[in-house]
Amino acid sequence: xxxxxxFLAMERLLRKxxxxxxxxxxxxxxxxxxxxxxxxxxxxxxAAVTSRSRSGRLPVVAGFVGNAAMATGIxxxxxAARTLGESYTRxxxxxxxxxxxxxxxxxxxxxxxxxxxxxxxIGIGLAWMNSVSVLASxxxxxxxxAYRISREETMLREALGEEYVLYTRRTARLLxxxx
Numbered sequence: 001x002x003x004x005x006x007f008l009a010m011e012r013l014l015r016k017x018x019x020x021x022x023x024x025x026x027x028x029x030x031x032x033x034x035x036x037x038x039x040x041x042x043x044x045x046x047a048a049v050t051s052r053s054r055s056g057r058l059p060v061v062a063g064f065v066g067n068a069a070m071a072t073g074i075x076x077x078x079x080a081a082r083t084l085g086e087s088y089t090r091x092x093x094x095x096x097x098x099x100x101x102x103x104x105x106x107x108x109x110x111x112x113x114x115x116x117x118x119x120x121x122i123g124i125g126l127a128w129m130n131s132v133s134v135l136a137s138x139x140x141x142x143x144x145x146a147y148r149i150s151r152e153e154t155m156l157r158e159a160l161g162e163e164y165v166l167y168t169r170r171t172a173r174l175l176x177x178x179x
Contacts, residue, residue: 028155029092032148039144043121046136051128058129066126073120080105080113088113092152094159100167108176110153110167114145115174149173 050056081088083104086095105112121141125134153173156164173179 028151030151032144032151033091035144035147039140042140043124043137046140047125047128047133050132050136051130053130053132056131056133058126058131060129062126063129066123066128069123069126070120073116073123076105076116077113077120080116092155094155098160100160100163102167108171110171110173111149114149118142118145118174
């Protein structure tokens with residue numbers, strides 16, 4: 001699980017400036033930052049614990065697929081964060097003069113970093129080679145990010161107005177053509 005340690009270190013390094021790294025939450029956060037932290041911890045523990053179950057065993061190839069998914073998720077998360085630049089923050093907040101970012105992956109997907117995290121956590125479950133571990137890692141993460149996305153989109157519509165509304169009409173939240 002060195003990928004997970006690398007991911008956590010990367011997250012710390014990608015945030016530029018004290019505002020981006022702070023845990024101070026704006027009015028729109030409403031516990032979404034805490035929900036993601038709890039989901040990360042829950043997914044980590046449950047995936048490891050459930051991996052010991054004899055039921056749900058997956059073939060060895062699942063471990064390789066899981067490691068590839070983790071690496072892909074981390075890479076895409078890095079790319080998404082770099083594309084956001086100063087707008088990449090730990091908690092939900094906007095800054096004065098902020099504009100919609102619609103370049104790179106953001107051209108088609110509104111939350112590519114969150115999609116990447118979901119892929120990474122599914123990969124962690126697969127790396128344990130157990131279908132129960134896949135569910136144990138995916139369900140808390142998907143639930144937390146669904147809530148986070150609803151809070152973030154409310155904040156961005158309020159802060160960025162019509163520019164963001166138009167952006168939402170031409171992009172998917174996580175998966176083009178599906179969601």
